[in-house]
Amino acid sequence: MANSNLPRRIIKETQRLLSEPAPGISASPSEDNMRYFNVMILGPTQSPYEGSCYFLLIVENVGTQCLTSKLSLVRFLTKIYHPNIDKLGRICLDILKDKWSPALQIRTVLLSIQALLSAPNPDDPLSENIAKHWKTNEAEAVETAKEWTRLYASGA
C-alpha cells in the first residue's frame, strides 16, 4: 500500500493536526492514502463566508526527497465566490507558489487560506470577473459571495 513508506514528516504533521487542531479547521488523512488530506474550513466570522463550511483537498508532496517542491495540490472542493479562488477551486496564494518554504506545514498553509477568506485581495486576482466586481462594487460582490455561501456551503 502507498502508506508503508511514508516520510517521517507526514506522520508528524498528521499527528499534530489530529491532536491539536487549529480553530475552525479540521484536517484528516484519507484512509487509503495518507498523503491525501480531507480538510474542512469554517467560514471566518465577519466575512461573507461566515456560517459556512468549505471542503478542500490537499495532497502532501513534502518529504526529504522532494523538498524543493511545494504542496502539490491544494484545492477548494466547494464552490466559492472569492477573487483569489477560481471556478476550479484553485487558490492564488504566494506561499503555495514562489514563496513556498519547507518550514511551512499543512497547518500553516490552512491558516493562511482561512486568512484569505477573511481578507480577499482583488489586486492579485485569480478570477478576473470576480475581482472586477469586488473593485467596482464591493457591497454587491459581498452580497453575491453571501448568496453563494448560502447556496453551496451551508449544507454540512
Next chain:
Amino acid sequence: MFGSGMNLITTVIGFGMSATFIVFVCTKMICRRIRGSQTRLLFQTESRIDLEQAEAEIRGVEPVVVAAIPTIKFNREAFKSMEDAQCSICLGEYEEKEVLRIMPKCAHNFHLSCIDVWLRKHSTCPVCRTPLLDSLEFDTGQSGT
C-alpha cells in the same frame, strides 16, 4: 644574412600571434561583460514586474558557498537550552552526533542533508527567508545591484 632574415620572420610571426591572442582575449571579455549586463538587466526587469527574488530563487546557492556555511555536530549538552531541538524541514528531532548546518545570519539550524537539498534551488533560510547570498558572496566587488 639568411640567419637574421629567419630571425626577423620568427619575430614577426611571434608578434603577430601574440597580438591575435590578445585581441581574442579582449573580445571574449567584452562579449562576456555585455552578456552579463544584459542578464542583469533581464533580472532587474523581471523583479520589477513581480518576482523580486527571481534571480536568487532560480539559481540556488553554489555548492562551494553551501560548503562554507558552518556545520556543527549535535550534542545534547550544548543544545540543552533549546526548547525544541528539531529540524523544521523534516520535523525530525536531532539525534546525538547528527551534523547540522547553522545559517550564518539568522542562526536557524537544520539537518545538513535536509538544508543542502533546499539550497540547491533556493538561496534563503526556509524559516525566516533571510537571503544567504549577500552575507557570503556579494562582497566580491559587485556594485551594480
